[in-house]
Amino acid sequence: MSKAMFEKQVYLLLAAIPAGQVSSYGQLARLAGKPNGAREVGRLLAGLGPDCGLPWQRVLNAQGAISLPRPGSGELQQALLEAEGIVFKNGRCNLKKYAWPGPEQV
DNA sequence: CTGATGACAGTAC
DNA sequence: AGTACTGCCATCA
Secondary structure, three states, rough: HHHHHHHHHHHHHHHHHOOOOOOEEHHHHHHHHHOOOHHHHHHHHHOOOOOOOOOHHHEOOOEEEEEOHHHHHHHHHHHHHHHOOEEEEEEOOHHHHHHHOOOOOO
């Protein structure tokens, strides 16, 4: 039951991330109610698929880098984020600058 | 049930 | 700053 709520919260938060901003697995997990459920968030996104209709590409790890198991998808994600205005630096972006929710949202 | 794995995170060196 | 180890939680063999 809580599990369903958790994934629902994750979907909601994911859909709430505005273009040009990114969030981390741990951040979403924390907002969803699981401070240490980062892995569950990643598992959830992995089960969704590339065309689930949600901005899964706006979710990065705590280092602001792409953690996709398949390099091909990683390239796609980076391209999508760059199309939204995210500037990548050596495979990483300024998480502090694009982090959501930022200090102004909190 | 036990052990291993994973789109992670935090701390230690 | 970059690498290594450990911790958490859920799923799979």
